[in-house]
Every structure is written in C-alpha cells, then in structure tokens.
Amino acid sequence: MQLTLELDIPRLPKPIHHTDKIMLIGSCFTENMSERLMSSKFSVLSNPHGILFNPLSVADSLESYINNKEYRKDDLFHLNELWNSWDHHTRFSHTDADMALHGINQSQGAAAGFIREADWVIITLGSAFQYYLVESGKPVANNHRAPAQWFEKRLLEINTIKATLTHTLQKLVDVNPDIQILFTISPVRHIRDGVVDNNRSKARLIEAVHNLCNDFEQANYFPAYELIIDILRDYRYYDIDFVHPNYLATSFVWEQFVKACVTEQAQHSMKLVQDIATAKSHRTRFPDTDAHRKFKASYLQKVKDIKQQFPFLDMEEELRYFSE
Numbered sequence: 001m002q003l004t005l006e007l008d009i010p011r012l013p014k015p016i017h018h019t020d021k022i023m024l025i026g027s028c029f030t031e032n033m034s035e036r037l038m039s040s041k042f043s044v045l046s047n048p049h050g051i052l053f054n055p056l057s058v059a060d061s062l063e064s065y066i067n068n069k070e071y072r073k074d075d076l077f078h079l080n081e082l083w084n085s086w087d088h089h090t091r092f093s094h095t096d097a098d099m100a101l102h103g104i105n106q107s108q109g110a111a112a113g114f115i116r117e118a119d120w121v122i123i124t125l126g127s128a129f130q131y132y133l134v135e136s137g138k139p140v141a142n143n144h145r146a147p148a149q150w151f152e153k154r155l156l157e158i159n160t161i162k163a164t165l166t167h168t169l170q171k172l173v174d175v176n177p178d179i180q181i182l183f184t185i186s187p188v189r190h191i192r193d194g195v196v197d198n199n200r201s202k203a204r205l206i207e208a209v210h211n212l213c214n215d216f217e218q219a220n221y222f223p224a225y226e227l228i229i230d231i232l233r234d235y236r237y238y239d240i241d242f243v244h245p246n247y248l249a250t251s252f253v254w255e256q257f258v259k260a261c262v263t264e265q266a267q268h269s270m271k272l273v274q275d276i277a278t279a280k281s282h283r284t285r286f287p288d289t290d291a292h293r294k295f296k297a298s299y300l301q302k303v304k305d306i307k308q309q310f311p312f313l314d315m316e317e318e319l320r321y322f323s324e
Contacts, residue, residue: 004231004232004233005230005231007223007226007227007230007231007256009222009223009256009259009260010260011259011260011261012180012182012220012260012261013220014180015261015262015263015266016042016119016120016261016262016263016266017119017263017265017266018041018042018263018265018266018269018270018310018312018313019043019312020042020043020119020120021043021044021045021114021117021118021119021120022037022042022043022044022045022118022119022120022121022122023044023045023046023048023111023114023115023118023120023121023122024037024044024045024046024047024121024122024123024124025047025048025049025052025058025061025062025121025122025123025124026047026051026052026053026058026122026123026124026125026126026184026186027051027052027053027124027125027126027127027186027188028051028126028186028188028244029124029126029184029186029187029188029224029245029250030046030047030051030122030124030186031046031047031051032250033122033124033254033257034046034047036254039273039274039277040270040273040274041269041270041273041313041314041315045110045111045114045118047089048061048065048107048108048110048111048114049061049064049087049088049089049107049141050088050089050090050091050092050141050142051089052089052126052141053125053126053127053141053186053190054125054126054127054128054129054130054139054141054156055125055128055156055161055164055165055205055208056130056139056156056164057087057130057139057140057141058123058125058165059164059165059167059168060087060139060141061087061141062115062121062168062171062172063168063171064087064108064111065108065111065112065114065115066112066115066168066171066172066175068108068109068112069108070105070108071085071087071101071104071105071108072101073097073098073101075087076097076100076101078097079144079145079146080144080145081095082094082095082100082144083095083096083097083100084100084142084144085100085104086133086138086140086141086142086144087140087141088104088141088142089141089142090142090144092104092107093144115172115175115176115179116175116176117176118176118179119178119179119180120179120180120181120182121172121179121180121181121182122181122182122184123181123182123183123184124183124184124185124186124224125183125184125185125186125205125209126185126186126188126190127190127193127198127201127205128155128156128161128200128201128202128204128205129153129154129155129156129190129193129197129201130153130154130155130156131143131151131152131153131154132151132152132153132154133150133151133152134149134150134151134152135150155197155200155201155204156204157204158204158207158208158211161204161205161208162208162211162212165208165212166212166215169181169212169216169218169219173216173218179218180218180220181216181218181219181220182219182220182221182222182261183209183212183213183219183220183221183222184221184222184223184224184225185202185205185206185209185224185225186224186225187224187225187227187228187229187245187249187253188243188244188245189242189243191242191243202225206225209221222257222260222261224253224257227252227253227256228245228249228253232249232252237249237252258270269306269309269310269313272302272306272310273306273313275302276299276302276303276306276315276318279295279299280299280318280321280322282295296322296324297322299322300319300322300323303315303318303319303322304319307319
C-alpha cells in the first residue's frame with residue numbers, strides 16, 4: 001500500500017564529492033544540513049554572516065565575500081547594550097564594538113578566501129519578506145529586537161528577487177568560474193507572516209529560483225520544501241511549534257539529498273564515517289575492562305583503514321580518541 005506521493009528527484013549533473021569545498025548560506029534549515037555535512041567529514045563553511053532568511057541579505061552577504069569587504073565601526077549600531085550589524089545575525093553582537101568588528105571581519109576574511117576555492121555554494125531561502133529601516137531605507141538581515149516602528153516590511157516581487165540574485169551569481173561565477181550552485185527553499189513556515197502570506201512568500205521564492213536555474217547552467221534545485229510540504233504532509237513531522245521540521249523529517253530530507261546530490265563513492269565513505277561516529281559516541285560504564293580496550297582497538301584500526309582508503313578525510317580527532 002502506498003501511503004505517500006512519490007517525488008522523483010533527478011541526480012545532480014555533477015554530484016558532490018567528498019573532496020569538494022561547500023559553502024552554505026541561508027535560513028536555519030541551512031544550519032541543520034551543515035551539521036550533517038560536517039559530521040560526514042565534508043569541508044564546509046556555514047553561514048559566515050549567521051542565519052539569513054531573505055534573498056537580498058543572502059545576495060549582499062555573497063557580494064561582501066566576493067568584494068572582500070571589511071566592516072568598520074560606523075557599520076555598527078548600539079542597541080540593548082550591544083554593538084550590532086544590520087547585515088549580520090545576533091551571534092556577532094558584542095558589548096564591545098572592537099570585539100564585534102573582530103568577529104565579523106574574521107568571518108569575512110575566511111569567507112572571502114573560501115568562496116574563491118569553493119566547489120559548491122548551497123543557498124537556502126526562507127522568506128520573500130524584506131525589512132527596511134524607515135530612517136535610511138537600508139534593507140536589514142536581522143532586526144536585533146529593535147522597535148517595530150523602525151522598520152517597513154515589504155513582500156519582494158519575483159522580478160526583484162531574480163534581478164538581485166542574477167547580479168550576484170554573475171559576480172560569483174566571474175570570481176570562481178568552476179563553482180556549482182544548489183538552491184533550496186526552507187520548509188520552515190514563517191507563521192508570524194500568517195499562513196496566507198507565508199505561502200505567497202514561498203511561492204515567490206520558488207518561482208524566482210526556478211527562473212535562475214533556467215538562466216545559469218551552474219544552478220540546480222533540490223526540493224527540500226516539497227519533500228516536507230507535499231510528501232510528508234503531516235504535523236507529526238514537525239516540532240511542537242508546528243513550524244520547524246523535526247528530527248525525523250530532516251533525516252528524511254537528508255537521505256534524499258544524499259541519494260540525489262552526492263557521488264556513490266562519497267556515500268560509501270559516509271557510511272564508514274557514520275559507523276565510526278556511532279562508536280565514538282558510545283559511553284561505557286566500565287572503561288577499564290579488557291572488553292572496552294578491545295572495542296577501542298578494533299575501531300582504531302577501522303579509522304586507520306579509512307584514512308588509508310580516503311586520505312582526504314580529516315579523522316585526527318577519531319584517531320586521538322580511539323588511541324587513548
């Protein structure tokens with residue numbers, strides 16, 4: 001008995017290799033995928049600006065890496081006893097302006113170098129709603145709990161989204177001609193916008209992204225949004241807030257991502273790495289027994305075998321752990 005629709009996800013023309021460098025940018029769904037990629041020993045740089053939801057902020061962050069932008073103190077503002085940047089997530093905020101700038105520019109430098117060598121940039125868009133400062137008209141990435149009257153909220157037009165990202169992607173391809181681009185739309189509902197407006201927002205992102213994939217041969221689409229909304233279609237796959245997909249749902253999306261987007265060789269090495277990770281997370285009550293020593297010795301040999309077979313994998317932490 002078939003209980004769900006089937007979604008045929010075509011494999012990427014150039015699947016992701018384990019040796020590829022991957023930059024991920026976008027919503028909180030990006031964070032989940034980044035963690036899974038990192039635990040599978042991929043080379044990943046995730047959200048150098050922090051979590052970003054709207055396409056203008058994503059485009060601005062990418063261009064800042066391309067242009068190797070350095071932020072100055074007059075790019076910051078002081079609110080609620082913290083120095084903040086309208087372009088960055090609150091994770092960069094600090095009570096000391098110099099420390100806030102140091103964190104921002106350190107991340108900028110790492111991203112500027114990484115994006116020139118990256119094989120992939122994975123962009124997850126969350127919302128087509130954009131907030132602008134009333135006083136200056138500047139688009140912001142994060143409101144930092146500033147008063148609501150400081151902002152004007154607008155639903156971006158499809159043409160605006162497409163034009164902005166077209167300009168950015170062209171600059172990206174100019175600086176890194178071999179880069180591949182993978183778009184996803186976050187399945188996280190922005191329920192504060194209301195159910196109707198959330199759907200309008202997602203629809204505009206989807207249409208704009210598919211237009212971009214038609215225009216850029218380097219650009220591809222992975223249907224994370226459709227897997228949650230159209231295939232799973234049940235609140236049992238959401239957390240208690242009915243907004244964020246739960247562990248079961250994100251695991252399902254991850255499995256589909258691996259099948260469609262990762263080379264078969266990398267899938268094989270990922271299984272070996274996962275076996276080692278499971279063993280490493282095991283906590284015994286009796287670490288001084290011969291049984292536990294044999295357990296660690298057997299996995300130490302497995303790690304060495306993986307290193308010999310896949311020398312590009314960083315297994316130093318696992319080697320230290322099982323050698324102790």
